[in-house]
Amino acid sequence: MNNKNNLQQNSIFTRWVSGIIENQKAFSGSCIILFFALVAIFVPFFINSPTDFLGTPLSPPSFEYIFGTNGQGQDVFAQTICGARQTLFVGFSAGILVVIIGALIGGIAGFYGGRIDDILSLLINVFLVMPGLPLMVILASWLPPTPGTLLGVLVLTGWAWNARIIRSQMMTFRNRDFVSAAIISGESNIRIIVVEIMPRMLSLLASAFIGASIYAIGAQVGLEFLGLGDISTVTWGTNLYWASNDLALLTESWWTFVPTGLSIAIVSFALTLINFGIDEVSNPRLISERIWRNKVPKELINHGITPVTSQNE
Amino acid sequence: MNNPIISVNNLSVEYVTGIKSVQAVHNVSFEINSGEIFGLVGESGSGKSTVVQAMMRILPPPALISKGNVFINNEDIMAASEADIINFRWKKISIVMQSALNALNPVLSVREQIHDVLKIHKGLIGIEADNRAKELLSLVDIEYNRLDSFPHQLSGGMKQRIVIAIALAIMPPIIIMDEPTTALDVIVEREIISKVIELRKKLDFTILFITHDLNLLLEFADRLAIMKDGEVVELDEVKNIQKGGKHPYTKKLIGSIPSASGVRQKGLLTKPDKLTFPKDPILEVKDLEKVFQSSNIFNKQKLVAVNGVSFKIFKGEIIGLVGESGSGKSTIAKLVTRLMRPSAGSIYLNGKNKKVTESRNVPLEYRKTVQMVFQDPFGSLNSIHTVYHHLARPLFRHKLKDQTEMFPYIVHLLEKVGLTPGDKFAKKFPHEMSGGERQRVAIARALSLDPQIIVADEPTSMLDVSIRMDVLEIFAKMRKENNLTVLFITHDLASARYLADRIIVLKNGAIVEENASEKLIQSPKKEYTKQLVTAASPGWLSSLGENFEKKEEYNDQ
Amino acid sequence: MNKSILYISRRFGFYLIAAFAALTLNFIIPRLMPGDPASIIFARFKGKLKPEAIDAMRESFGLTNDPIITQYASYLKGILQGDLGISIAYFPEPVSEIIGGGLIWTIFLAGSSMVIAFLIGTTLGVIIAWNRTGKLDTILPPALAFFGAFPYFWLAMVVLYIFGFSMNWFPIGRAFGNEVNPGLNTPYLLSVLYHAFLPALTLVFVSLGGWMLSMRNTMISTLGSDYITFANAKGIPSRLIMLRYAARNAILPNLTGFGMALGFMLSGALLTEMIFSYPGQGFLLLQAVQSQDYPLMQGIFMTITLAVLGANWLVDIAILFFDPRTRR
Numbered sequence A: 001m002n003n004k005n006n007l008q009q010n011s012i013f014t015r016w017v018s019g020i021i022e023n024q025k026a027f028s029g030s031c032i033i034l035f036f037a038l039v040a041i042f043v044p045f046f047i048n049s050p051t052d053f054l055g056t057p058l059s060p061p062s063f064e065y066i067f068g069t070n071g072q073g074q075d076v077f078a079q080t081i082c083g084a085r086q087t088l089f090v091g092f093s094a095g096i097l098v099v100i101i102g103a104l105i106g107g108i109a110g111f112y113g114g115r116i117d118d119i120l121s122l123l124i125n126v127f128l129v130m131p132g133l134p135l136m137v138i139l140a141s142w143l144p145p146t147p148g149t150l151l152g153v154l155v156l157t158g159w160a161w162n163a164r165i166i167r168s169q170m171m172t173f174r175n176r177d178f179v180s181a182a183i184i185s186g187e188s189n190i191r192i193i194v195v196e197i198m199p200r201m202l203s204l205l206a207s208a209f210i211g212a213s214i215y216a217i218g219a220q221v222g223l224e225f226l227g228l229g230d231i232s233t234v235t236w237g238t239n240l241y242w243a244s245n246d247l248a249l250l251t252e253s254w255w256t257f258v259p260t261g262l263s264i265a266i267v268s269f270a271l272t273l274i275n276f277g278i279d280e281v282s283n284p285r286l287i288s289e290r291i292w293r294n295k296v297p298k299e300l301i302n303h304g305i306t307p308v309t310s311q312n313e
Numbered sequence B: 001m002n003n004p005i006i007s008v009n010n011l012s013v014e015y016v017t018g019i020k021s022v023q024a025v026h027n028v029s030f031e032i033n034s035g036e037i038f039g040l041v042g043e044s045g046s047g048k049s050t051v052v053q054a055m056m057r058i059l060p061p062p063a064l065i066s067k068g069n070v071f072i073n074n075e076d077i078m079a080a081s082e083a084d085i086i087n088f089r090w091k092k093i094s095i096v097m098q099s100a101l102n103a104l105n106p107v108l109s110v111r112e113q114i115h116d117v118l119k120i121h122k123g124l125i126g127i128e129a130d131n132r133a134k135e136l137l138s139l140v141d142i143e144y145n146r147l148d149s150f151p152h153q154l155s156g157g158m159k160q161r162i163v164i165a166i167a168l169a170i171m172p173p174i175i176i177m178d179e180p181t182t183a184l185d186v187i188v189e190r191e192i193i194s195k196v197i198e199l200r201k202k203l204d205f206t207i208l209f210i211t212h213d214l215n216l217l218l219e220f221a222d223r224l225a226i227m228k229d230g231e232v233v234e235l236d237e238v239k240n241i242q243k244g245g246k247h248p249y250t251k252k253l254i255g256s257i258p259s260a261s262g263v264r265q266k267g268l269l270t271k272p273d274k275l276t277f278p279k280d281p282i283l284e285v286k287d288l289e290k291v292f293q294s295s296n297i298f299n300k301q302k303l304v305a306v307n308g309v310s311f312k313i314f315k316g317e318i319i320g321l322v323g324e325s326g327s328g329k330s331t332i333a334k335l336v337t338r339l340m341r342p343s344a345g346s347i348y349l350n351g352k353n354k355k356v357t358e359s360r361n362v363p364l365e366y367r368k369t370v371q372m373v374f375q376d377p378f379g380s381l382n383s384i385h386t387v388y389h390h391l392a393r394p395l396f397r398h399k400l401k402d403q404t405e406m407f408p409y410i411v412h413l414l415e416k417v418g419l420t421p422g423d424k425f426a427k428k429f430p431h432e433m434s435g436g437e438r439q440r441v442a443i444a445r446a447l448s449l450d451p452q453i454i455v456a457d458e459p460t461s462m463l464d465v466s467i468r469m470d471v472l473e474i475f476a477k478m479r480k481e482n483n484l485t486v487l488f489i490t491h492d493l494a495s496a497r498y499l500a501d502r503i504i505v506l507k508n509g510a511i512v513e514e515n516a517s518e519k520l521i522q523s524p525k526k527e528y529t530k531q532l533v534t535a536a537s538p539g540w541l542s543s544l545g546e547n548f549e550k551k552e553e554y555n556d557q
Numbered sequence C: 001m002n003k004s005i006l007y008i009s010r011r012f013g014f015y016l017i018a019a020f021a022a023l024t025l026n027f028i029i030p031r032l033m034p035g036d037p038a039s040i041i042f043a044r045f046k047g048k049l050k051p052e053a054i055d056a057m058r059e060s061f062g063l064t065n066d067p068i069i070t071q072y073a074s075y076l077k078g079i080l081q082g083d084l085g086i087s088i089a090y091f092p093e094p095v096s097e098i099i100g101g102g103l104i105w106t107i108f109l110a111g112s113s114m115v116i117a118f119l120i121g122t123t124l125g126v127i128i129a130w131n132r133t134g135k136l137d138t139i140l141p142p143a144l145a146f147f148g149a150f151p152y153f154w155l156a157m158v159v160l161y162i163f164g165f166s167m168n169w170f171p172i173g174r175a176f177g178n179e180v181n182p183g184l185n186t187p188y189l190l191s192v193l194y195h196a197f198l199p200a201l202t203l204v205f206v207s208l209g210g211w212m213l214s215m216r217n218t219m220i221s222t223l224g225s226d227y228i229t230f231a232n233a234k235g236i237p238s239r240l241i242m243l244r245y246a247a248r249n250a251i252l253p254n255l256t257g258f259g260m261a262l263g264f265m266l267s268g269a270l271l272t273e274m275i276f277s278y279p280g281q282g283f284l285l286l287q288a289v290q291s292q293d294y295p296l297m298q299g300i301f302m303t304i305t306l307a308v309l310g311a312n313w314l315v316d317i318a319i320l321f322f323d324p325r326t327r328r
Helices: A012-022 A024-046 A076-112 A114-129 A132-142 A147-174 A177-185 A189-226 A236-245 A258-282 A285-295 B048-056 B082-088 B110-122 B126-139 B144-148 B156-168 B186-203 B214-220 B238-242 B248-255 B329-336 B364-369 B387-397 B403-416 B422-426 B435-448 B465-482 B493-499 B517-522 B527-535 C002-032 C037-045 C051-060 C068-080 C095-130 C135-148 C152-166 C186-223 C226-233 C238-276 C281-290 C294-322
Strands: B006-015 B022-032 B037-042 B063-072 B093-096 B174-178 B206-211 B223-228 B231-237 B283-293 B302-313 B318-322 B344-349 B370-373 B453-457 B485-490 B502-507 B510-516
Touching (some): A012 A024, A024 A076, A024 A258, A076 A189, A076 A236, A114 C238, A132 A147, A132 A189, A132 C002, A132 C238, A132 C281, A132 C294, A177 A189, A177 B387, A189 A236, A189 C238, A236 C152, A258 C135, A258 C152, B006 B048, B022 B048, B022 B223, B022 B231, B037 B048, B037 B214, B048 B063, B048 B093, B048 B174, B048 B206, B093 B156, B110 B144, B156 B186, B206 B214, B214 B238, B223 B238, B223 B248, B238 B248, B283 B329, B302 B329, B302 B344, B318 B329, B318 B465, B329 B453, B364 B370, B387 B403, B387 B422, B403 B422, B403 B435, B453 B465, B465 B485, B465 B493, B493 B502, B493 B517, B502 B517, B510 B517, B510 B527, C002 C068, C002 C294, C095 C135, C095 C186, C095 C238, C095 C281, C135 C186, C152 C186, C152 C238, C186 C238, C226 C238, C238 C281, C238 C294
Parallel strands (some): B037 B206, B174 B206, B318 B485, B370 B453, B453 B485
Antiparallel strands (some): B006 B063, B223 B231, B283 B302, B283 B344, B502 B510
C-alpha cells in the first residue's frame, strides 16, 4: 500500500527530468558546462601558477606555453584555466540568488495581488528599466573590489527580469481552479505557494537560473574589464583587463585575449543551449512539428494546405 | 437521388506527433445533398472538426491526410493542385470556425477583414467593397458603423455574426459551420441560428453544421451523422434519429438530454416525492452585492456583478441557480464559498446570526461546512499531485483522520463516487484519467470533509454529454443518502429542472424569478424566464420571430 | 482617443518615477558608502591644495554639512537646471559640458546599430519561422545564438584586431578622420560612416541573434492561432498571411521588449566604444573610472538613464500605432 505521496514513476517531476536528459540540446549544453566546471575545480592543481612570471612577456603560443604568455610573462593557459574558478563561481551564485529573490518578490506580488502587487510591480519595473552597466559602475566604483561586491552589484541589477517573469506565471496559476480548491480546503497561503504552485514552475525557474547566470557571467566580465574588480586576482574578466592594459591590440598579441574570450563565449553558448532544451521540453509543440516535417515528403508541404500522402480511387 | 454536392469517401486523418501517429479520423464516409442542412454530431475529440477542416485542407501541422478522397461539386479536393485549392476556397465553400472568438485577426479592423476577401476573390476595392461590406453586415443585423471596430471591442455574439457575414461574402454554395454558437448564451445562440436559417431560405446554400449538442440539430437539420472516436457510428435522417436511431451510442446520447418542457425525465434516482425541510435555512444570503473596480488611478470603471441578491437554502435541498454568462452566478459561488469578500450584504451560515462576513480570516469550521466543485475537471486538480494527495490534504488539514484511517477512507470515498477500484485510482495522476473521472475525483474531494453544503459551479458543462447525467446523479444520491445540500449553478435550465427542487433565475446580477422547478418550467411568470424556457424546449425555432426582443450587446472597453 | 492619451500619460508618469528613483540612487550611493565621500574624492588633492581650497571644492560638489534634506533639495534643483557638478579629472570643467560632447556619438552609434539589428533580425525571424524546412532554419538559430554569446567588448577586440590593426582596412579609433571638417558635407559624412562601421558591425553581430530568435518564437506561436487557419480558409495568398496576419501580430511582443532590450544593448555599446576609442559616453565612462572621477561617472549614469527612459517612452508611443488594443 503506497500511503505516501512520493515522486512516482509517472509524476510530472520525473517525466520532466527524463525529458531534459533525453533532449539533445540540454544534454550537450550540460556536458559542456560540466566539463568547464570540472576543469575549473581540478586542473589548477596540475599546471603552472597563473601569477608567476615565467617566460618572456608577450610570446606567442609554443610547446612550452600552449597559449603563450601575456604582457607580464605569465602563462596564459594557466590564467585561462584558473580564471574560470571565480568567474563561474560568482556567476552561478549570482544566478541562484537572483532566482531566489525574483521568486520571493515576483511570487508574492503575483499571488497576493492588489496593493502589494502595485507596489512591488512598480519596484520591479523601475529596476527593470534602468540601464544596468552605468548603475553597476557607480556601485562598484564606490565599494571595495571584492567578489562580494561583484555578487551584490550583479544581483541588484539583475533580479528584476526574473521577478517579472515569475510574477506573471504566478498570476496565471493564482487564477486557476486548483488554487481556489486548495483555499476552500483551508490550506494556508504559504503552503499553497510552496507545495502547489512552485513545483509547477520548474521549467521557468530552471530557465530563469540559466538566464541569470548568463547575464551574471557577462556583466561580471564587463565590470572587471573596466578595472572595477580586484585586478590582483585571476579571473576571466581581469585577464581581459590586463590584456587590454598591456596593449594587446597594438602589439598584435591575440593569444592574450582570445582564449579567455572564447571560453566565455562557449560557456554562455552552452547555457543558452540548455535553455533551448528546457524550452522544447516544456513546449512539446516545437518538437512535434519537427517530427511532422521530417515524416512528410518535402514536395507535399505547402503552406496552408494539409498534405495528402496517398491517393486512392 | 440528388447528385450529392459533397461526397466524402473513406477519409482518414492522422496527427504525426511521435514515432506512432495518432489516428484522429478513420474511414469516414458520408454524402451531402445540395440545399440540405446536414449535421455532424460528436463529443470533443470525436474528430468532427478534423473532418471538415480536412475537407478544406486547412488542417494545420502536424496533421496528415492518409487516405480517402473528398469530392466537392465533383472536384476531387485531395488530388487538386495548389492553385485549384486556393481558387475554390471561399468561392465554392466557406467555413465559420469553432471559437469564432479567435477567428478574427486582432490587429485588423472589421472593414479590413471583410475587404480582403472581397478584393482577392472578386477584385472589389474602395467604395464598391465598402458597399458590399455594409450589405453583408446588414444581413446579420450589425450596424455599419461597426466596420471600423476592432475585434476586442466586440461582444462574442457580434464577433460570431461578423464571421458569418464574412463566410457569406462571396455567396458560396456551401457553408460549413463548426460549433458556431457553443460559446454563446442560449438565447443569443437561438437568435443566430434562426437568422442563419432565414438567410438560407433567401440565398439557398447548403449547410454542414457541426456541434456536440444533438438537441440543437434535431430541431432544424435534415440529415445527420454521429461521430465517436474518429468514426461515423450513425448516419440517417433526423426523423429516424429522433425515434432513437440504430447505434447504442445514439440511444445513449438521446437519453442523456434533459428537456425543459414536457414531463420530467426519469433518471437513475427519482426525486423524492415529498420534500420536507427544517424551518430555518442552512444558508441565507441577504442583499448581497459585489462590485468590481478597475484599479486604474485615472480610469475608474465599475462592474456590478451581483446587485442585491437575497435567497435562502434549506438543509437537504438542491437549488438550481440558472443564468447566462455575466449573470453573476459564478461570483455568487465565490462569495458563498468565501473566495471573495462581498461589497455589501451578509451571508448567514446555519442560522443563529452566525455572520461570517466580518472576519477576514475564514474560520476552518466554515471551510469544513461549505465545499465546492468547479467547472473545469482538469483545472481544478493539480497535475503534479496524485488523487490520494488531493483527497488526503483536506483531511489532514482538518485533522479528521489519522494516518492509518486515511487510505481506506479515501478508497471508500472514491468508490462512493463511482471510481472503482478505489485503490488503483488513488495512485493515479490527473493526466491519466478522463474528464469524467477527474470530475468524480473533484466531487470526492469536496465530499471528503463531510460538508453540509456543496456549491457546484457548472459541474458538467465541460464533460461529454453522454456522461453528464451520471455525474448529476452523484449529487442526487448524496442528497438522498447523506442529506447533503447542493447549490447547483448552471446556464442549462433543463439540467436544473432535472436535478433541482427549486430554481432561481439570475440576470445581470439580480434575481428575476424563483420557484419550485416544475412550477417554474410549466408556468414561468417573467418575460426573461419565458424566453429561457422556450429556448430550452423543442420547437424553439418556430417560435422565434416576433416574440423575441433583440438586444444588441455592446462591449465598449 | 481618450484611452491613448491616458496611456501615454500613464507611461510618462511611470518614467518620471523611475527617473526620480535613479536620481535619488545617484544621490544616496556616495553618501551611503563607508567613509566620507569627500575625503575619498579629494584624497589625491591632499598634498596639493590648502584646506580652505578643499573646503571650497567640497561646497561646489554639494558635500556640505547641511542636513541631508537640504543637500537633496539643492541637488535636485541643480539637476533641473542642468548642473551635473564639476569633473575631477578635467577640473574645473562642468560635467554637463564634457558629457554633452559625447552624447550625440553614443546616440548615433547605439541607436543606428539597434535599429539595424532589430530590422534585420526581425525580418530573418519571420522568414525562418515561415520556411521551417529551409537550410536557414537549421543553421542560423544555433549560429546566431553562438555569436550572441560573445561579450560585446571581446568581439570588438577581435574585430578591431583583424580588420583594424592586422589588415588595416578600417580606422582604429575616433568618430571621424582628421582630414575632414565637421558639417553637412559628404567627405565628413563618409568619414563618419567609415569610422562607425566596425563598432556598429560588432553591435549588430552580437545582438542580431536575440532579435531573430524572439521573432521566430513569436511567429511560430502566432502561426498556430485560429485566425491563421481562418485566413487560410478564406483563400488569402501565403505572402499576405505571412505579413499581414502573422508578422503583424507576432511583432507586438517584440516591440514591447524593445524598450528593455535598449538598456541592455546600450551597456554593450558603451563597452564597445571603449575598445574603439569612439568618443561617446562609453569612452568617457572608461576615463572616469580610470581616474576615479566620481562626478563624471554619476553624470554619465544620469544622462544614460534619462536617455533610456526617454527612448522607452517613445517606444511605448510607437506601440500605440501598432496595437489597436491599446488605442480604444
